[in-house]
Amino acid sequence: MLKRLFPYAQKHRKYLMLACACVILETVFELVIPTLMADIIDIGVANSDKGYILWKGAQMIICALLALILGIMYARFAATAGQGFGAELRKDEFERVQNFSFANTDHFSTSSLITRLTSDVTILQTAISNGIRPLVRAPVMLLMALFFTFTINPELTMVFVVVTPILACxxxxxxxxxxxxxxxxxxxxxxxxxxxxxxxxxxxxVKSYVREGYEEEKFKKMNIALRDNSEHAFRTSVWNMPLFQYVMYTTIICILFFGGQMIFEGVMKVGELTGFLSYVMQILNSLMMISAVFLMLTRSIASCERIIEVLDEVPDIHDPQNKDLIVNSGDITFHHVYFKYKTTAKEYVLSNIDMHIPAGSTIGILGGTGSAKTSLVQLIPRLYDVSEGEVLIDGHNVKEYSIEHLRDSVGMVLQKNVLFSGTIRENLLWGNEHATDEDIDWACHVASVDEFIHQFPKGYETDLGQGGVNVSGGQKQRLCIARALLKHPKVLILDDSTSAVDTATEANIREGLATLKETTKLIIAQRVSSIQHADQIIILDDGHINAIGTHDELLKNNSIYQDIYYSQMEGAGL
Known part of the structure; x- marks a missing residue:
């Protein structure tokens, strides 16, 4: 599982190798110290040789200093490697999410994707930054310490033959x-x-409905669930420490007992037992580090699985091999189109949609709630792909165009207007980052943004706040229309995008859009007045085309259109 993510560490392999080298050398110098200490006791102290004691003491200090320096260098290299790995993984995961279609995104909740991009990646990069040391140090220390204990007293080393299986189980x-x-x-x-x-x-x-208490209670339940799950996990993992302490102290007692007997028998020296105990502590510490690595890897594997789910999610919308095709006019044809959001769904959202929209025309789309108006227009820029049939632009299936060019040729103002943190200018430039001041002024004039933009002291440099909280709903809609216009699209889709503006402003926007002779315009609306001047009006009913015609034709022959029209006229007091 973890091998899948190794390629993300390739760019920082140099730092990983340097970190490993530092750990190995640090461990070697630390393992030399008990041997020097044993020599001081058995030779220097036994012979009262101060010169020998000072010389060996100086060697111990040098080894300790070198180990300290190598430890500092390891921390630097490991941090560089870990943070670099995390950045590469997070970047690739985010790019994968950007390539998802709406259908792919529906497989994950937004909050889950955020957690997988942040918390899960952090767990893995922390495992690298903090895990290299015990992962490399523990085996080296274990093997070298076992070697030294074996050279000191092979018989006493057999204690570990009994201890190791207990710890492993x-x-x-x-x-x-x-x-x-x-x-x-x-x-x-x-x-x-x-x-x-x-x-x-x-x-x-939440505040307008005074539901803070309900939200607090909902958060409390989730918070308690997280606390309980975390406590359960950590309560289980901390059993590792008591187990090792029990085994460690039992081992020390056994070694002191058997080692003491060997000293009395003259088979072993005091300095040798002191050095042996030092190596025993290092062996036990290395075993403890190995267990900690296993626990850390266990948590890392859980995060790794969640990240790989995102990386392995195959986008169901792909670019064609030939990406040279260009949208020229914006002529649209739906040819026996069927669509459903999930392949397992029993019923289609759209059924047998068959129609032609001439280039440069203005088309109104009207229908009740749930009639699939938004679903219909989302098929044009391939936000979703059709289940059956085909959507053509300029006589070519939309699947033959590159996704980038297709969506760049289709300006779409979604039902939910979204603005980003930053200035008005920065938000408008989302439509065209190379737009000039003249382009911006033109788009704002067509979308009637110029009616309010001068009310702000900073004009286009006004900060919108997070999500555009500093402008009204109608102003937000007009800014989104202007942003779409800056793309100079061949096809412009307005999905109920003037619902929050007054009728006079809407009329001005409609007049401005009428000047776009080379742009095919599809306008979804709830108000008949918004689309009654369209070249054709499409009536959708439960995912089917009920009728297509002009305002006068539908008002004369279509019962659904008549009901909508007269109910709105009556509501308006006309």
Whole structure:
């Protein structure tokens, strides 16, 4: 599982290798110190040789200083490698998400994707930054310390033959139980992020309905669930420490008992037993580090699985091999189109859509709630792909155009207007980053943005705040229309994009759009007045085309259009 992510560390392999080298050398110098200490006791102290003691003491200090310097260097190299790995992985995961279609995105919750891009990646990069040391140090220390203990006293070293299997069995049981608990803990983080995200996005609704108490209770439940899952996971993992302490102290007692007897028998010296005990502590510490690595890897694997789910998600919308095709006029044809959001769904959202929209024409789309108006227009820029049939632009299937060019040729103002943190100018330049001041003034004039832009002291440099909180709903809609116009699209789709503006402003926008003779315009609206001047009006009913015609034709012959028209006229008091 973790091997899948190794390529992300390739760019920082140099730092990984340097970090490993520093750990190995640091461990070697630390392992030399007990041998020097044993020499001081058995030779220097036994012979009262101060010169020998000072010389060996100086060697111990040098080894300790070198180990310290190497430890500092390791920390620097490991941090560089870990943070670099995290940045590469996060970048690739984010790019993968950007390539998702709406259908792919529907497989994950927004909060889950955020957790996988942040918390899960952080766990992996921390595992690299903090895990290289025990991962490399523990085996080296274990093998070298075992070698030194064996050279000191082979018989006493046999204690570890009994100890190691006990530790291995205990660690196996702990790791097996804690793995699923870590996965459950990360899922709980997803849930709590969902609650927080929904609350912050809808904070005005929460306050207007005085539902703070309900939201607090909902958050409390998720928070308690996260706490309980985390406690369960960590309660299981901490059994690792008591197990090792029990084995460690038992081992020390056994070695002191058997070693003491050997000293009395004259088989072993005091200095040798002191050095042997130092190596025993290092062996036990190395075993403890190995167990900690296993626990860390267990949690890392849980995060790794979640990240790989994102990386392995195959976008269901692909670019064609030939990307040279260009949208020239914006002529649109729906040829027996059927569509449903999930292949497993029993019913189609759109059924047998068959129509032709001439280039440069203005088309109104009208229908009740749930009639699939938005679903229809989302097929044109391939936000979703058709289930059956085909959508053609300029006589070519939309699948034959590169996704980038197709979506650049289609300006779409979605039903939910979205502005980003930054200035008005920065938001407008989303439509065309190379737009000149004249282009911006033109787009703002057509979208009637110029009616309010001068009310702001800073004009286009006015900061909109997060999500455009500093402008009204109608102003936000007009800014989104202007942003789409800056693309100079061949096809312009307005999905109920003037619902928050007054009728006079809407009339001005409609007049401005009428000047775009070379742009095919599709306008979804709830008000008949918004589309009654369109060249053709499409009536959708439960995913089917009920009728197509002009305002006068539909008003004369179509019952659905008549009901909508007369109910709105009556509501307007006309």
């Amino acid at each position: 205990g660690l196996f049981v702990i790791v097996r139980k804690v793995g699923p608990l870590y996965r459950l803990m990360q899922a709980s983080i997803d849930q709590i992020n969902t609650v927080v995200q929904e609350n912050l996005n809808a904070i005005r609704v």
